[in-house]
Amino acid sequence: MKATENEISVLRARIVAARTDCALTDTQIGAVVGVHASQVGRITRGKFRRISESVVQICKVLGLDMDSTLIEPNAETAAWTKLQASLRGLWDKTPEGADKIVRVLDTIGALRER
Numbered sequence: 001m002k003a004t005e006n007e008i009s010v011l012r013a014r015i016v017a018a019r020t021d022c023a024l025t026d027t028q029i030g031a032v033v034g035v036h037a038s039q040v041g042r043i044t045r046g047k048f049r050r051i052s053e054s055v056v057q058i059c060k061v062l063g064l065d066m067d068s069t070l071i072e073p074n075a076e077t078a079a080w081t082k083l084q085a086s087l088r089g090l091w092d093k094t095p096e097g098a099d100k101i102v103r104v105l106d107t108i109g110a111l112r113e114r
Contacts, residue, residue, distance in 0.1 A: 003050070003051050008049070008050070008051065011051065011059075012046035012048070014064055015043065015044055015046060015055075015058070015059065015064065016044065016045065016046050016085075017084050017085055019044040019045075020085075021062075022061070022062055026040040026041045026044070029044075029058060029061050029062075032057075032061055033058055033060075033061060034057075035054045035057075040058060043055055044058065087101065
């Protein structure tokens, strides 16, 4: 798949972010898509130069929609990617932890409205 450097950059960020939510190991992902675990690890760390069939298949396993991925990055998408990464780092992957983070964000939102 032909893509611009900006599109690949956006895809790299989305893959790295999605990988943190995936419970599968690199070996398990590799078994599903038919590539070696080391290649899965390289791709999910954003170390690729073009959108190969392996990249596309890994995106499918990670639940990434390729059509919405290949958009021109802008300040808003870059900020959102940064925010998502920060939230993933704070979240302990439990429903209770998500509720706590939402309450904190809602409180911040209420303070900003004043």
